[in-house]
Amino acid sequence: MKARVHVMLKNGVLDPQGEAVRHALGQLGFDGVEGVRQGKVIELDLNETDAAKAEQTVTAMCEKLLANTVIESYSVEIA
């Protein structure tokens, strides 16, 4: 079973990577970019066959390791 986790900085937390991308896009001539946020995507390949259990496990992984919940939010998709 495959799972995909998105980890993004929470709104209000300064995102220097995103700002750098926005600046670089402007310099390359891409106008009309109002904001850029950059985050991580983690694709997991799991043994688990039960979707509900897989989601529970992946949520625990996010809380313990994948996301810093003080400044980052995460979302889990099971496919």
Place this chain on the structure above:
Amino acid sequence: MKARVHVMLKNGVLDPQGEAVRHALGQLGFDGVEGVRQGKVIELDLNETDAAKAEQTVTAMCEKLLANTVIESYSVEIA
């Protein structure tokens, strides 16, 4: 208009970040993780109101800046 870009290392390209995550998950007691790949997600906030044009622009951004197409693949979602 919002756009979301996923940039992942191509299959076959060594992913040390993903391997490190897999190892750390194992040490935390999460068994049954067969593979981990880590990539980037970039959320763009665009002035453009036409979805087709926005997709074209974002694809150009990927080719020029956001992805290293030698080793990375990307996908664009317009929302």
